[in-house]
Amino acid sequence: MTQQPKIPRATAKRLPIYFRYLTFLHDAGKERISSSELSEAIKFDAATIRRDFSYFGALGKRGYGYDVKALLDFFANVLDQDSLINVALIGAGNLGQALLNFNFHQSSNMRIAAAFDADEKRTGTILSGVPIYSMDELQEQISAQRINIAILTVPQGVAQEITDQLVETGVKGILNFTPVRVTVPTGVRVQNVDLTNELQTLVYFIENYGSITTGL
Numbered sequence: 001m002t003q004q005p006k007i008p009r010a011t012a013k014r015l016p017i018y019f020r021y022l023t024f025l026h027d028a029g030k031e032r033i034s035s036s037e038l039s040e041a042i043k044f045d046a047a048t049i050r051r052d053f054s055y056f057g058a059l060g061k062r063g064y065g066y067d068v069k070a071l072l073d074f075f076a077n078v079l080d081q082d083s084l085i086n087v088a089l090i091g092a093g094n095l096g097q098a099l100l101n102f103n104f105h106q107s108s109n110m111r112i113a114a115a116f117d118a119d120e121k122r123t124g125t126i127l128s129g130v131p132i133y134s135m136d137e138l139q140e141q142i143s144a145q146r147i148n149i150a151i152l153t154v155p156q157g158v159a160q161e162i163t164d165q166l167v168e169t170g171v172k173g174i175l176n177f178t179p180v181r182v183t184v185p186t187g188v189r190v191q192n193v194d195l196t197n198e199l200q201t202l203v204y205f206i207e208n209y210g211s212i213t214t215g216l
């Protein structure tokens with residue numbers, strides 16, 4: 001991966017949204033867009049968009065707006081859209097299988113390339129086109145397939161133990177669906193996904209502010 005400028009986490013989370021919308025504009029033949037038009041379409045305020053874009057240097061021109069193709073190329077590079085990213089999934093149970101079935105079909109550059117499970121009834125099979133390996137094969141497969149990112153969908157009781165094993169293999173990012181706040185050494189990043197939390201946040205905003213958009 002290319003070395004990227006250091007950007008705030010909130011900005012980083014908005015990048016895929018910019019990218020998707022710019023792809024849509026480009027496919028529709030639009031050549032330029034202003035930050036206010038972008039703001040209208042993706043519901044982030046224009047100042048946020050200008051500030052986000054400013055982290056990458058002055059990309060817009062006053063009175064002209066942003067060149068859609070140039071922005072798209074820029075974000076494709078930042079998001080590393082050109083290279084295929086192989087992801088591992090650990091724990092091919094209920095949630096794991098749902099994710100295997102989904103397997104990022106809308107994204108052309110990301111896929112779950114290997115899944116791992118402790119249950120012998122699952123290992124050696126192929127689910128939604130993805131082979132299920134035993135945990136003994138973790139290191140070998142992660143190295144061979146140059147996997148840097150793992151999705152964690154194991155029972156909470158083994159979440160930390162599996163995290164430690166993943167760190168040992170050299171994985172740099174973990175998308176953690178378990179309720180455990182796993183600890184990792186510096187240099188490894190964990191992103192927690194909690195549907196209950198997300199729903200509670202939504203309920204909070206609706207109860208307190210009606211239906212206004214919360215951004216990210």
Ligand SMILES: NC(=O)c1ccc[n+]([C@@H]2O[C@H](COP(=O)([O-])OP(=O)(O)OC[C@H]3O[C@@H](n4cnc5c(N)ncnc54)[C@H](O)[C@@H]3O)[C@@H](O)[C@H]2O)c1
Nearest residue numbers: 091092093094095117118119153154156177178193194195
């Ligand atoms: N974040 C969310 O919103 C959300 C939603 C649902 C479930 N979860 C969490 O996701 C996790 C999985 O839930 P589920 O319903 O799919 O459970 P599940 O029991 O159906 O699946 C767990 C899988 O992990 C495997 N496993 C168990 N121990 C293992 C080990 N040591 N190494 C490798 N694999 C092992 C099991 O064989 C099984 O296939 C749980 O921690 C659950 O709390 C999170």
